[in-house]
Amino acid sequence: MIDPIILLFLSSGLFLGWALGANDAANVFGTAVGTRMVSWRNAAIICSIFVILGAVISGAGTSQTLGKLGAITALPGAFMTALSAGFSVFVMTKSGLPVSTSQAIVGAIIGWNFFSTQATDTSTLAKILSTWIICPLLAAVIAIVILKISKYFGRKMNLSLIRLDAYKRIALIFAGALGAYSLGANNIANVIGVFIPAQPLAELKIGSFSFSSTQQLFLLGGLAIALGVCTYSKKVMLTVGSDLGQLSSTSALVAVISHSIVLFLFASQGLEALLSRYGLPTIPLVPVSSSQAVVGAIVGISILQGITAVKWNVLGKIIVGWIVTPIFAGIVCFIGLFFLQNVFSLSVI
Amino acid sequence: MFENFSLFKRTSELESKIDQFFEKLAEASVIYRLAVRGYLREGASEEFKERLDTVGELETQADSLRRDIEQKLYKNILIPDSRGDVLGLIETADDVLTLFQSSLWALYIEKPTIHDQFSNGFKRLTNMVIKAVDELALSCHAFFRNPHAVPAHNSKVTLYEKEADKISSELKVKIFESKIKLVEKLHLRDFVNGIDGIADHAEDVADRLSIYAIKRLT
Numbered sequence: 001m002i003d004p005i006i007l008l009f010l011s012s013g014l015f016l017g018w019a020l021g022a023n024d025a026a027n028v029f030g031t032a033v034g035t036r037m038v039s040w041r042n043a044a045i046i047c048s049i050f051v052i053l054g055a056v057i058s059g060a061g062t063s064q065t066l067g068k069l070g071a072i073t074a075l076p077g078a079f080m081t082a083l084s085a086g087f088s089v090f091v092m093t094k095s096g097l098p099v100s101t102s103q104a105i106v107g108a109i110i111g112w113n114f115f116s117t118q119a120t121d122t123s124t125l126a127k128i129l130s131t132w133i134i135c136p137l138l139a140a141v142i143a144i145v146i147l148k149i150s151k152y153f154g155r156k157m158n159l160s161l162i163r164l165d166a167y168k169r170i171a172l173i174f175a176g177a178l179g180a181y182s183l184g185a186n187n188i189a190n191v192i193g194v195f196i197p198a199q200p201l202a203e204l205k206i207g208s209f210s211f212s213s214t215q216q217l218f219l220l221g222g223l224a225i226a227l228g229v230c231t232y233s234k235k236v237m238l239t240v241g242s243d244l245g246q247l248s249s250t251s252a253l254v255a256v257i258s259h260s261i262v263l264f265l266f267a268s269q270g271l272e273a274l275l276s277r278y279g280l281p282t283i284p285l286v287p288v289s290s291s292q293a294v295v296g297a298i299v300g301i302s303i304l305q306g307i308t309a310v311k312w313n314v315l316g317k318i319i320v321g322w323i324v325t326p327i328f329a330g331i332v333c334f335i336g337l338f339f340l341q342n343v344f345s346l347s348v349i
Numbered sequence: 350m351f352e353n354f355s356l357f358k359r360t361s362e363l364e365s366k367i368d369q370f371f372e373k374l375a376e377a378s379v380i381y382r383l384a385v386r387g388y389l390r391e392g393a394s395e396e397f398k399e400r401l402d403t404v405g406e407l408e409t410q411a412d413s414l415r416r417d418i419e420q421k422l423y424k425n426i427l428i429p430d431s432r433g434d435v436l437g438l439i440e441t442a443d444d445v446l447t448l449f450q451s452s453l454w455a456l457y458i459e460k461p462t463i464h465d466q467f468s469n470g471f472k473r474l475t476n477m478v479i480k481a482v483d484e485l486a487l488s489c490h491a492f493f494r495n496p497h498a499v500p501a502h503n504s505k506v507t508l509y510e511k512e513a514d515k516i517s518s519e520l521k522v523k524i525f526e527s528k529i530k531l532v533e534k535l536h537l538r539d540f541v542n543g544i545d546g547i548a549d550h551a552e553d554v555a556d557r558l559s560i561y562a563i564k565r566l567t
Binding site for chain 2: 155158159160161162165166248249290
């Protein structure tokens with residue numbers, strides 16, 4: 001049984017997980033549900049299962065990177081870091097900026113570093129910052145490649161419209177499952193990454209199996225994301241929608257696959273090990289923005305289809321988000337930590 | 350193995366129904382041509398009535414296929430951006446069959462006297478209309494399997510429609526320059542317009558099809 005006080009401290013991270021599940025599930029299953037190809041219930045079940053699997057099986061890589069940026073060993077400090085990231089996401093969303101949980105949590109950790117007067121690992125920070133730019137660019141390139149390949153094979157195979165459609169429907173379900181797995185693997189660090197160094201949970205033994213604090217946190221985080229998917233994603237998928245809503249089914253499928261691949265690339269420890277074994281440059285394991293990966297993929301598809309009118313205001317908002325979100329989260333975290341330490345007399349460092 | 354999955358089973362069923370629908374259209378066009386030629390030869394004979402009934406049966410079967418296809422599309426198959434186009438295509442193509450049937454019914458009920466001097470003109474007009482419809486049926490098939498071929502088929506539909514317009518104008522001039530009664534002239538003009546109208550409609554369907562094909566190719 002988890003101590004209620006620990007659960008209270010974890011609540012800010014679990015709230016972040018809930019918000020992530022509620023919002024980002026639309027990037028994964030929005031098209032399939034919006035087109036009524038898959039019922040929302042089935043999509044939520046598939047999405048929840050694969051998010052949890054992704055978080056538990058492949059979530060360690062990105063969490064370690066966040067740990068290197070700032071090892072928050074005090075639970076109240078981790079609580080405030082996650083809370084300020086969540087608060088920043090809420091405020092930025094209200095202001096209409098395309099905000100990313102990944103960017104908010106990085107800003108909040110740096111805020112904690114400032115407060116605790118610990119030096120920020122600049123090489124890790126540089127690695128993280130570079131992925132913010134690389135992520136949408138890579139998504140665009142992958143989308144272009146996939147679209148080119150699919151068009152080539154589409155012509156070669158000469159499938160009938162009806163059969164092609166059936167294949168698309170199945171592909172959307174597989175892409176959704178892969179997307180959910182990648183989302184869990186990549187973004188779990190945003191949800192519980194800051195709590196890992198504090199090791200708040202005791203080892204759990206069930207029969208001959210034992211679960212470490214980190215494994216339990218991954219599971220809890222995964223469950224929080226799944227809860228967000230099950231309780232609130234329907235509204236987001238059907239009413240708010242996503243950028244995918246206005247695309248043709250092929251483009252939407254390509255965007256979902258590209259997004260899933262990008263998130264997976266930035267989370268796969270196996271791939272990192274494989275690349276380093278052959279002396280190749282590795283892909284940093286960093287939590288990236290799911291929505292910005294989708295936007296990148298859509299831009300790639302638009303370029304390939306000759307739609308030259310790039311929405312500069314959208315691009316500008318994303319760049320403003322890159323700068324404003326982490327700074328805002330950092331300031332909020334700094335002030336919050338000050339209050340926790342001086343008003344509630346809690347140890348945050 | 351994959352055919353055992355219910356989605357693939359439903360997909361095969363739908364493919365087969367769409368193929369059957371366009372086969373009915375092609376079949377009706379052959380019978381229509383034979384019926385008009387028969388009427389020109391021997392008027393509203395027993396054989397003509399049989400052919401009229403056959404076209405009527407084909408139209409009924411096509412209607413039932415159309416309803417079935419629509420239900421299947423709306424129930425559980427096809428992503429909406431393709432669904433709307435397929436429905437639009439099937440519905441407008443179905444109107445061609447209705448036009449065949451109504452044209453033959455008009456001949457059977459009104460029994461216009463087509464003098465020998467106009468017989469060749471009616472034959473040529475019917476042939477051209479049938480060519481336009483046959484090419485349309487090929488274009489519809491191509492839309493589902495090879496959308497790149499649609500523009501080539503549609504160009505031929507347009508060409509045959511223009512040719513049908515030319516023949517119908519020449520025929521109407523010939524009718525109104527002839528010595529027959531004015532009432533007969535007006536009666537025959539309506540039939541020329543009725544037959545030519547089928548090619549006009551085929552061209553309208555082809556125009557829609559061009560847009561749908563562009564959407565599929567982009």
